[in-house]
Amino acid sequence: MADSVLVIGGGVCGIQASLDLGDRGHHVYLVEREPSIGGRMALLDKVFPTNDCSICILAPKMITCFNHPNIEVISYAELEELTGEAGNFKAKIRKKARYVDEDKCTGCGSCCEACVLEGRIPDECNQGFSKRSAAYIPFMQAVPRVATIDPENCLYVTRGKCKRPCVDACQRGAIDLEQKDQILTLDIGVVIVATGLTIYDPTPLAEYGYGRFDNVIHSMEYERLINASGPTGGHLTRRSDSERPKRIAYIQCVGARDQRSGHPYCSSVCCMYATKDSMLAYIHDNDTENFIFYTDLRAPGKGFDEYIKRGEEEYGITYIRARPGEITQDEETKNLRVWYEDTTSGGVKDLEVDMVVLSTAFIPRQDSRDLAKKLGISTDEYGFFAASDSLTSPVDSSTKGIFVAGACTSPMDVTDSVTQGGAAAERASEVLSMMEAVASP
Amino acid sequence: MKAGQVVIELNEPRIVAFTCNWCAYAGADYAGVSRISYPPNVRLIRVMCSGRVEPSFILRALEKGADGVMVGGCHEADCHYVSGNKKALEKVEETKKLLDLLGLGEERVRVKWINANEGEAFANEIKDFTETLKKLGPSPISLVKEPKEGSPKKDLGQIAGETDALLCVECGKCTASCPVSRRKPDFSPRLVVEELLEKLYPQIETSKELWDCLTCKTCEERCPYGVRFSEFVKEARVGIKELSNDGNPTRSGQIFSWMRIMSQDSLDQKRLGWAEGLAYKEVSSSPDDWLFFVGCLPHFEVSHSPIEATPLSIARNSISILNKMGIDPVLLPDERCCGHDLLFAGEADTFIKLANKNWQAFKEAGVKHIVTACPEGYYTLAREYPKVVDGWDIEVKHITEVVAEALDSGSVELDGDLLKETKVTFQDPCRLGRYMGIYEAPRKLLHAIGADLQEMEHYGSGSICCGVSSWVNCGVTAKNIQLSRLGEAKKTGASVLVTACPKCQIHFKCALHGKLPGDKENFEIPIEDITSLVARALGGGENG
Numbered sequence A: 001m002a003d004s005v006l007v008i009g010g011g012v013c014g015i016q017a018s019l020d021l022g023d024r025g026h027h028v029y030l031v032e033r034e035p036s037i038g039g040r041m042a043l044l045d046k047v048f049p050t051n052d053c054s055i056c057i058l059a060p061k062m063i064t065c066f067n068h069p070n071i072e073v074i075s076y077a078e079l080e081e082l083t084g085e086a087g088n089f090k091a092k093i094r095k096k097a098r099y100v101d102e103d104k105c106t107g108c109g110s111c112c113e114a115c116v117l118e119g120r121i122p123d124e125c126n127q128g129f130s131k132r133s134a135a136y137i138p139f140m141q142a143v144p145r146v147a148t149i150d151p152e153n154c155l156y157v158t159r160g161k162c163k164r165p166c167v168d169a170c171q172r173g174a175i176d177l178e179q180k181d182q183i184l185t186l187d188i189g190v191v192i193v194a195t196g197l198t199i200y201d202p203t204p205l206a207e208y209g210y211g212r213f214d215n216v217i218h219s220m221e222y223e224r225l226i227n228a229s230g231p232t233g234g235h236l237t238r239r240s241d242s243e244r245p246k247r248i249a250y251i252q253c254v255g256a257r258d259q260r261s262g263h264p265y266c267s268s269v270c271c272m273y274a275t276k277d278s279m280l281a282y283i284h285d286n287d288t289e290n291f292i293f294y295t296d297l298r299a300p301g302k303g304f305d306e307y308i309k310r311g312e313e314e315y316g317i318t319y320i321r322a323r324p325g326e327i328t329q330d331e332e333t334k335n336l337r338v339w340y341e342d343t344t345s346g347g348v349k350d351l352e353v354d355m356v357v358l359s360t361a362f363i364p365r366q367d368s369r370d371l372a373k374k375l376g377i378s379t380d381e382y383g384f385f386a387a388s389d390s391l392t393s394p395v396d397s398s399t400k401g402i403f404v405a406g407a408c409t410s411p412m413d414v415t416d417s418v419t420q421g422g423a424a425a426e427r428a429s430e431v432l433s434m435m436e437a438v439a440s441p
Numbered sequence B: 001m002k003a004g005q006v007v008i009e010l011n012e013p014r015i016v017a018f019t020c021n022w023c024a025y026a027g028a029d030y031a032g033v034s035r036i037s038y039p040p041n042v043r044l045i046r047v048m049c050s051g052r053v054e055p056s057f058i059l060r061a062l063e064k065g066a067d068g069v070m071v072g073g074c075h076e077a078d079c080h081y082v083s084g085n086k087k088a089l090e091k092v093e094e095t096k097k098l099l100d101l102l103g104l105g106e107e108r109v110r111v112k113w114i115n116a117n118e119g120e121a122f123a124n125e126i127k128d129f130t131e132t133l134k135k136l137g138p139s140p141i142s143l144v145k146e147p148k149e150g151s152p153k154k155d156l157g158q159i160a161g162e163t164d165a166l167l168c169v170e171c172g173k174c175t176a177s178c179p180v181s182r183r184k185p186d187f188s189p190r191l192v193v194e195e196l197l198e199k200l201y202p203q204i205e206t207s208k209e210l211w212d213c214l215t216c217k218t219c220e221e222r223c224p225y226g227v228r229f230s231e232f233v234k235e236a237r238v239g240i241k242e243l244s245n246d247g248n249p250t251r252s253g254q255i256f257s258w259m260r261i262m263s264q265d266s267l268d269q270k271r272l273g274w275a276e277g278l279a280y281k282e283v284s285s286s287p288d289d290w291l292f293f294v295g296c297l298p299h300f301e302v303s304h305s306p307i308e309a310t311p312l313s314i315a316r317n318s319i320s321i322l323n324k325m326g327i328d329p330v331l332l333p334d335e336r337c338c339g340h341d342l343l344f345a346g347e348a349d350t351f352i353k354l355a356n357k358n359w360q361a362f363k364e365a366g367v368k369h370i371v372t373a374c375p376e377g378y379y380t381l382a383r384e385y386p387k388v389v390d391g392w393d394i395e396v397k398h399i400t401e402v403v404a405e406a407l408d409s410g411s412v413e414l415d416g417d418l419l420k421e422t423k424v425t426f427q428d429p430c431r432l433g434r435y436m437g438i439y440e441a442p443r444k445l446l447h448a449i450g451a452d453l454q455e456m457e458h459y460g461s462g463s464i465c466c467g468v469s470s471w472v473n474c475g476v477t478a479k480n481i482q483l484s485r486l487g488e489a490k491k492t493g494a495s496v497l498v499t500a501c502p503k504c505q506i507h508f509k510c511a512l513h514g515k516l517p518g519d520k521e522n523f524e525i526p527i528e529d530i531t532s533l534v535a536r537a538l539g540g541g542e543n544g
């Protein structure tokens, strides 16, 4: 019987699950698709309800996880196939070629600077607000802190044509442009899936002008703009003229609680993070005026209502109960006009602002159904992984020995993701010891 | 008996005479006091001036059972309002043209100038008219029935359920999207539903708001809960109409009258005069044949000539396009109105009658494919007919789709230099766009003729309606919508506003014909239907 745990997804939830299991003496493989673990939380500035610095909380966990004697972090890797059954799974993992020897690389960054494509490739971590090289380290606190050469853009990898200054720049001889994908076959006892969420691209809601108007952005873009380690060094600026927006409107439930875009459920986190975002803008510059257009303010949780109240009283946030119908743009100033019905006093009104932030829906990752198929677990109608019984076994999947946790099961905040990560670790450990007891009486 | 209803038991012609207060009515009165006898077939309706008699009055009289209508006024220079009688003459001429199209014959309407002391002349005219009508025989439409009172109508609660209005969370996105609410602050789609559901029928009787909606579907396009408000309105209007709340129909209901008349059995319509010289046929000879559904264009041509709209050129250009594509379409000599406007104005039963008449005619002509240049007809045939006729199996397309498909397959080529470097802008018709989801086909055609398409601020699914729908409630709000739309078109710098719907064209031209606020330059832009451009790019066609 195999007693290792496979954790898929190295966001805060997967990290927590791995740490809990590792501390209990279980051997864990943490498989992360991206070059670094950390997930969504690594990219956020502050987190509600404490407004603590997100990466400051997460980074120590990331490092502990990486250095943990019982945890093997396999980054830049994906599950190819899972066969067998609880206690005797075989997992085939594709460890993608990153063209850098992880053991030799010190993360000095010389190759990134030397790369002929420096400043040419939109940086996904920064939502495209900045450009990176083909050789890159995704963000400063990345774990593992090693370079990755992006096979989709690197001139040598794609066309075999490049003078390869990156290779010369690396004093450690870590770059290996001939590296190949590796297939690892692992014996696994139980699996935890913690692949997290993604956000809805609001372009199809044409009335809000996302993609058409420079100063309409979505909340993830906002998180990067206000983040001190983001593309603007934490200076919130408008795309159109790099000026600081003084009046900001946040539109809630964009593509969420919305039958037409296929997400009738509530994303449960955005009312809170829009309040957080408004507070941050105010903390940066206290002449900023923030307007939150909400359908219903959903702040269910201890201290959450108080958080909203503080937003109103201490940070001067104006909450307006309306889902705006349209945003129009002033051709010259690129300011935006938000058209809404004042549902409390009646009548169509409009509000001119410098920037609009769309609080866009949390949706399952596009590949969640494929992954579910590989794992033999079921999803709900939207593509979130389904629990076998959401009331009594919220982290058990439909298949024995596979657990699901965090935002890949339903929209949830960091606290809940961590709680679920812990719960999944607990269940995994329980099932492992039960099976062990049966195997060696 | 309802007021205004003419009931004559004898098998005699029934005449309604609209007579002016100052001359003709006084003349009739004089005949009476002088004891000059005249046939009892006439019922007099006194109006202050003959110029007040609209075509709608005459049509309404015919619809209600009159066999003939006379308009009596003062002699030429005697009009007490200077030129009312001249206007009367023009309106009667217009009516005659409409009657001609309907095949009712213009002899059923006449004008007579009669002085206050011309009792004899009045009596003679009535005698003569009675004789003429006897010879003509009873009007084929003398049996037009009013919608049955108490005919099955849906309960508002049921309508709200069926249109998902009960899912509304009162977020106001509909109101904030609605072109009417933007200009008429007391109108809010969500509140219309809410208030109607609260108060039910006492409210519906007075609900003007139900007529304010353009059924443009913008709110529906955006409502997060999929509330189908325009459908709610369409259904709820059936009930409201029965309570005689009719939403101020355009031209006091003239258009609805001839639409209702068109639902009659024994008409002998003469509606194909415009197609002379074009290649078409009246019966299908192969299952691949296309029928061109003309719609109300011949009638619109008559009633909208004062604003220089030329709806018939849309029909002619469409035929010319089809001919150039090697298609000789089928045209039906007895085609009826598609019924769209009646359906959306609460006369569902007349709509069903029209739909079934057309369905019968389509079957008899043996067609399986229909093309139309009118988005409303397109939507109605494609989406509403299958709901009310048995066994609908006909494919329906808009002319822009047919040409766009031919372009794709390479079976037709358009002159790519026709509008080389010309900036144009395009009005998405509600029925073509939001109702049928066709946005690309017309744009593809514009591109193919070399036009430089400049989109308006609102375009595609966010496009704004031309301001009036189903011929109701054309008022200040409608004008404001039209002007702001023309303003948007103008701002693009385009030299022509391309339309793809006869009504869009009519409504914009109408707005341009009225008083324009401030500088005309902000609004005035030539308007041309897409069929005219395409026909020209195929080496045929006429401006229109």
Ligand SMILES: Cc1cc2nc3c(=O)[nH]c(=O)nc-3n(C[C@H](O)[C@H](O)[C@H](O)COP(=O)(O)OP(=O)(O)OC[C@H]3O[C@@H](n4cnc5c(N)ncnc54)[C@H](O)[C@@H]3O)c2cc1C
Residues within 6 Å of the ligand: A008, A009, A010, A011, A012, A013, A014, A031, A032, A033, A034, A036, A037, A038, A039, A040, A041, A044, A046, A047, A048, A049, A077, A078, A079, A194, A195, A196, A197, A198, A199, A219, A220, A223, A269, A273, A276, A365, A371, A405, A406, A407, A408, A412, A413, A414, A415, A417
């Ligand atoms: C704009 C925004 C602001 C937010 N603000 C706050 C806040 O202030 N406070 C708060 O509590 N919460 C906030 N959240 C929510 C918070 O980000 C989530 O609750 C949390 O990140 C969920 O953690 P997770 O580990 O479940 O998922 P994620 O953080 O999404 O991590 C999932 C990980 O799995 C990896 N992965 C995905 N698919 C695969 C695969 N097939 N194979 C291997 N690896 C895979 C991903 O690369 C990622 O690293 C915010 C979210 C957003 C979008």
Ligand code: SF4
Residues within 6 Å of the ligand: A114, A115, A116, A117, A133, A134, A135, A149, A153, A154, A155, A156, A157, A162, A163, A164, A165, A166, A167
């Ligand atoms: S091979 Fe060329 S393109 Fe690729 S990482 Fe090195 S320098 Fe950049």
Ligand code: SF4
Residues within 6 Å of the ligand: A100, A104, A105, A106, A107, A108, A109, A110, A111, A112, A146, A147, A169, A170, A171, A172, A173, A174, A175
């Ligand atoms: S690959 Fe070499 S140059 Fe690049 S970060 Fe690693 S050690 Fe530095």
Ligand code: SF4
Residues within 6 Å of the ligand: A252, A253, A254, A256, A257, A265, A266, A267, A268, A269, A270, A271, A272, A295, A296, A297, A298, A359
């Ligand atoms: S949390 Fe708030 S903004 Fe997000 S979907 Fe729910 S109600 Fe809408």
Ligand code: SF4
Residues within 6 Å of the ligand: B167, B168, B169, B170, B171, B172, B173, B174, B175, B189, B190, B222, B223, B224, B225, B226, B227
């Ligand atoms: S947009 Fe839809 S849910 Fe919102 S108020 Fe209007 S009808 Fe109701």
Ligand code: SF4
Residues within 6 Å of the ligand: B174, B177, B178, B179, B180, B181, B189, B212, B213, B214, B215, B216, B217, B218, B219, B220, B229, B230
């Ligand atoms: S259908 Fe159009 S006019 Fe009617 S309420 Fe909706 S948006 Fe307004």
